[in-house]
Amino acid sequence: MVPHLITALTGPINELEQRILDTTPAIERWFRLEWMEHQPPFYCSVDIRNAGFKLAPVDTNLFPGGWNNLTPEMLPLAVQAAMAAIEKICPEARNLLVVPENHTGNTYYLSNVLQLKRIFHQAGLNVRFGSLSSEIKEPTTLNLPTGESLTIEPLIRTDRRLGLKDFNPCAILLNNDLSAGIPGILEDLNEQYLLPPLHASWSVRRKSTHFKAYEEVSKRFGKLLGVDPWLINPMFAQCGDVNFAEGAGMECLTTNVDALLSKIKRKYKEYGINEKPFVVVKADNGTYGMGIMTVRDVKDLGA
């Protein structure tokens, strides 16, 4: 299902779109061969920024929420994709334990995990929810404004397995990005499939590593398509420790932002784009887009 982009399209994007449509069979074959070499994430969501002249991923979430936003037409596709993933990873599985985020007061988030349950139930698994929160001491039923409800249960850890009372899952699906660190209860579960693996969590994962890998991929993909990879790749640079309050690391930040703004300016000139370049400053790990900063001039950094 092709997403419909409603941003007004200008020159380079129209060309890129046409090139992608013309190259469909080669692109799909490229993906088929890539999936033979690399295991794709079990699930993920990608934020794509469409500037009208450039289209690039700016955020990849390996513990995606928002499943409740799928349209009814998309649901069967999600079920079919879930079936294919289960068939590959754990075909004998009967039970799936979903570990959600702890903020159970957010009804949108609860709708999200209910939708996940619906998808994996239709794909052929018994689904129950287990919480990392110390506040969940017994099965707790939460009611949604829609009239639906879901039950969250306390996790039970044995020596080698994680489960719930009378529920021994083959696979555990994390919908919790472990921003607060990897809890001991999830470690050394060598008998069960833990999806995604712990090193996908923000305790280990770094955006700079991700964008470096993506840059390599976009170069190869650009070569396949015969297009400038810049059209699909956000330029980036990385600093070590930065602390705005203490002024630590500001020199690296200023230098990198300045260099990026210059590089983007050159690209805009090359394509005749009459826009003011900007750089987005983010922490190298972490989620929710909190504490990010848009900079159009190094002076904005207050350095």
Place this chain on the structure above:
Amino acid sequence: MVPHLITALTGPINELEQRILDTTPAIERWFRLEWMEHQPPFYCSVDIRNAGFKLAPVDTNLFPGGWNNLTPEMLPLAVQAAMAAIEKICPEARNLLVVPENHTGNTYYLSNVLQLKRIFHQAGLNVRFGSLSSEIKEPTTLNLPTGESLTIEPLIRTDRRLGLKDFNPCAILLNNDLSAGIPGILEDLNEQYLLPPLHASWSVRRKSTHFKAYEEVSKRFGKLLGVDPWLINPMFAQCGDVNFAEGAGMECLTTNVDALLSKIKRKYKEYGINEKPFVVVKADNGTYGMGIMTVRDVKDLGA
């Protein structure tokens, strides 16, 4: 995507439907495990007869037409399924040769093969059509009332491969059930994937073998669901050569039809179904539902 059945439902079907819905995860797991043991057909269509009190497959086509009847919502599901099948069978494939039926005057059939092309193009293959007909001596473009068109080309056979001019496919998809026999041009293609294999054609395949296999499967499936397999299985019996014009084989036919009608009558009584039983007489091979005969009394056989 669950088909919506518009026949009025009565007792046993309502129960069967509820049992199926309640057992969804176990059913899907059962299929996952079956697909590990048995390779499913590359594609097929199944005619299901819904009597209101019983729901059973009566015809399975391994060279399905009617792809043009898919709703727009179903198309992405077909593409996703095609992708999964290609990924399993021939991930390196670039080119797919489709061999359609010869009756190129039927515009519904042409819409069907165009839809197949669309599905496999979106799934990532270059698709072209090659004809078994001796009348196609050069690339022939056919126009549809919709304004679309398609080109059918003569097949080119080399010692070990089948293709078209400047088109060397990794895989060949038959949309021709070879009712007229297996042409030599399709034999001994050991370097290419021929889908479905030649023994799926009506030259080899027999309905009685299919229904015998299905009967076994429906018994196991009925056990899993805890339902009478009769609710999903059409009773059948097989005769050898029968020729109505010459009166040959009529004794076997009369005996089998009589026995089937009695067995069905007993089942109707068991379920309190107030209907007159009938038997459908068909050739053991062949397609299109031609020459089939509905019999409610052995006297109708004129024996």
